[in-house]
Amino acid sequence: MVDATFSDSIRTIVGAENLLADEPLAAHTTFRIGGPAQWLVRPRTEYEVAAVCAACRQAGVPLRILGAGSNVLAPDEGLPGVTLQLTDNFATVDVLPGGLVRAGAGATNAAVAEAAWEAGLAGYEFASGIPGTIGGAAIMNAGAYEGQFSDVTVSVRCLVPASTAATGGMGAAERVEQCETAAECTGVGGPAEGEKQGEGLVVVDVPASEAAWGYRTSRMMHEGWVVLGATLQLRPDSPAAIRARMDDLARRRAEKQPLEVPSAGSTFKRPEGYFAGKLIQDAGCQGLCVGDAQVSTKHAGFVVNIGNATAADVLALIAEVQRRVREASGVSLAPEVRLWQ
Template identity: 40%
Template sequence: MIDIYERLKSIVGDSRIFQKEYLKNYTTFRIGGPCNILVFPSTREEIIEIIRLLRETKTNYFVMGNGSNLLVSDSGFDGVIVSLKFFKGMETLENTDDVYTIRVTSGELMSSVGNYLARMGATGFEFATGIPGTIGGGVRMNAGAYGGELKDCLVCVTAISPEGEVVSLSNEELKFGYRTSILANKDYVILDATFKLGKSTTEEIKAKINDFNTQRREKQPTNFHSAGSTFKRPEGYIAAKLIDEAGLKGLQVGGAMVSDKHAGFVVNVGNATASDVIELTDKVRAVVKEKNGVDLELEVIKVGF
């Protein structure tokens, strides 16, 4: 790793690369051990050079954004974490009376994009504005809320392909599904995404955003650290309803607990470990399977296991 560290440092400089950083400091769950190297590219060129280097040297790596949908192992990650949180930028491609088109870098927070679009009078992104993730992570998993999904307004993405080429993929080519896409199933690294929105007034858009945010605060355990919805929605069911009906609200293992406010969330109520979360989610899955015959699948991405 010493050679890899020096080569990465030559790309980003001294101030944006670290060794043995604890990933709990970079995830919304506040859980996770150290990685060998944590690097923060801030430009498209740096990302491309870093990914090509890591692939050419067969170095184990993982690309992350805001760390909002991750459960990192207590032992950490044996390899390089590439964080895109400093890769920022938004570019207007079209702005007419009816249409607003914007290209956004993968490191931009969905909240920042949504609030920017609100100021511009662009509607269609309100549902995503309260999701605590980056554009790259959101597009990869087709993030959604309140009846909307990113696929509904996404035109295309630019990404580094598994072969190392910079390619453009259309909405259709991304093969979006419920919380998935071709980007999640293959080794693509998203550089930017283009969205096409409608037009409305800033007041109406902000009112929608405020309404969604109010619903989140009322229904979700925003006062605790979590990784968002813990389980995917099983076909024909609602995960939180199954968990609630199984009497599992408040079930706790160590510092991890099934939220007593929203059963679809596992929350960190105090120094939870990844082992606590795994043991707890395994118990939840077992009970739901026994009572309803439904297999719950984690929505949270496990890293370092």
């Protein structure tokens, strides 16, 4: 399918104002790095998400999901295909009876923590300073200060192949919607592994017990499901106590982390039994630069963009840090930041 025909079909689904061609990803990532996305697409409803995904699969067009862009390194040459941005149109936060909070994939962790505080619900304070969305938090099992997303989550609303919903161990997952229009959600080409040709995508509330969360990983990540939202179970507490905990964590974060400079948070995962920042500091890498990418002098676990760093600069710096740390300590550092190719 030629590009113009494909982009016309996406424009028909989401409306012209929600399809941006050649949109610089640097404007949508906290690293402030990244060339143009061929098509940045902002669906307005779950149905539109499903329709765009189906259209991409049918046409063999690559698809990426972007939340707040706080944990990605986007390539300098840009990204071909569709970058699906789930932010403002999926940013609702609803406080439900029984301490439940239901948030859209595009709601920021900060917005969810604020809503919980206002409702006198505790448990999400740990995430109040994590600069991402609920979608990113579910995929990565976001964690900070001894808390992690999996601790408080009841279910994750996802777009999954119909066969997975039917037989893939969804347990008591509610099958809430089926997208059946041939041109939009079914009859998609290139079935995923284990998926029957021509089947559709369905929206399912995946129970936490089926989410296979680990340290910065999840079933949603491994299976490539789009996260549409999540429901959290929080507990009653006084708003003053909740606010005090959020303020304390914000202070600790600002004191230790280089929040004033663009970055994508921790560059590397914590290797078992070690702290990445300490290993990097001990290997003498603090302040090390490639171009305008620098190992932060405030927290060695962060690569920061001190001017006009490129993705190539960051990748070269990551490789050099990995080499020096391996040489100094024998430990291999694995990137936590998603390196988009």
